[in-house]
Amino acid sequence: MTSPPALLELRDVTVRFGGLVALDGVSFDVPQGRVTGVIGPNGAGKTTVFNVICGFVRPDEGRLRWRGEPLTRHRPHDLTRLGIARTLQGLGLFPGLTVVQNVMVGAERHARAGFLSALFALPRSDRDEAALRDRAMRLLTELGVAEVAGRFPGELPYGVQKRVALARALVAEPDLVLLDEPAAGLSAGEIDELAALIRGLRDEVSVVLVEHHMDLVMEVCDDVVVLDFGRLIARGSPDDVRDDPLVVAAYLGDEVDDSAADELTEGGTETHDQPSHGGGVGSEARRA
Numbered sequence: 001m002t003s004p005p006a007l008l009e010l011r012d013v014t015v016r017f018g019g020l021v022a023l024d025g026v027s028f029d030v031p032q033g034r035v036t037g038v039i040g041p042n043g044a045g046k047t048t049v050f051n052v053i054c055g056f057v058r059p060d061e062g063r064l065r066w067r068g069e070p071l072t073r074h075r076p077h078d079l080t081r082l083g084i085a086r087t088l089q090g091l092g093l094f095p096g097l098t099v100v101q102n103v104m105v106g107a108e109r110h111a112r113a114g115f116l117s118a119l120f121a122l123p124r125s126d127r128d129e130a131a132l133r134d135r136a137m138r139l140l141t142e143l144g145v146a147e148v149a150g151r152f153p154g155e156l157p158y159g160v161q162k163r164v165a166l167a168r169a170l171v172a173e174p175d176l177v178l179l180d181e182p183a184a185g186l187s188a189g190e191i192d193e194l195a196a197l198i199r200g201l202r203d204e205v206s207v208v209l210v211e212h213h214m215d216l217v218m219e220v221c222d223d224v225v226v227l228d229f230g231r232l233i234a235r236g237s238p239d240d241v242r243d244d245p246l247v248v249a250a251y252l253g254d255e256v257d258d259s260a261a262d263e264l265t266e267g268g269t270e271t272h273d274q275p276s277h278g279g280g281v282g283s284e285a286r287r288a
């Protein structure tokens with residue numbers, strides 16, 4: 001059985017910031033209908049991968065392909081047209097718009113009338129606006145936040161705002177949604193809810209999850225790509241990478257750095273034999 005073609009391909013992507021190599025020949029595929037996690041310790045290059053895919057950062061070397069076609073010189077404002085949506089760490093919700101209006105703003109790809117027409121419901125856009133509002137409300141319902149549709153983002157808990165931001169990313173019915181550290185700032189309970197939401201997305205949309213929170217990645221991802229110092233050190237299923245010695249070592253290094261600082265301040269002498277983000281020994285993960 002041949003596997004379906006990748007939705008997005010990164011090949012030999014290198015990004016330099018001055019003398020610093022943020023990504024060093026990184027290659028991986030984002031398959032259709034799956035959740036692909038991009039993980040790695042601090043400074044590994046996760047955000048740079050996200051920014052390269054979004055068109056915020058242009059690779060110095062290497063290339064991207066989207067649905068088999070070269071993706072060159074694309075800009076963030078091209079993403080919606082391509083069928084790619086993203087949520088950012090900063091939520092980017094408009095404080096002066098209600099929740100449902102915020103979600104509707106994400107729908108440029110489908111609305112025939114523009115943002116202002118949709119927003120102010122000019123007569124010629126009545127039908128579009130009604131359809132768009134319906135779709136926005138359906139998504140808010142699916143994400144469990146329909147009851148706050150008429151509220152303003154600033155009045156809502158952070159976890160609820162995150163759901164609104166996700167609804168806004170999904171309203172244009174993208175083929176791929178990029179989530180940048182969606183667990184940041186959420187409580188343990190909210191992260192569990194987020195995991196269920198992301199798993200539920202898989203049927204409708206492919207997902208790239210750039211995330212620090214290892215438990216979330218291990219729970220929801222079908223495929224995981226692990227970066228360290230800008231290099232791809234492992235990829236495979238969560239089980240494959242979890243126990244990969246290189247991954248364990250990368251995260252253990254992170255832990256040792258953090259704990260060394262703690263020990264200095266606390267005067268402790270304990271050694272740490274487990275990585276902070278979960279790990280063990282024995283691996284099937286493929287090497288870069």
Ligand SMILES: Nc1ncnc2c1ncn2[C@@H]1O[C@H](COP(=O)(O)OP(=O)(O)OP(=O)(O)O)[C@@H](O)[C@H]1O
Binds near residue numbers: 020021042047
């Ligand atoms: N605009 C920039 N200018 C200079 N250096 C940068 C820039 N953006 C990122 N870097 C550097 O590139 C490396 C990779 O950074 P990146 O933010 O992609 O890592 P990350 O894995 O997302 O880290 P974190 O988990 O800490 O957010 C780091 O050493 C970082 O300091």
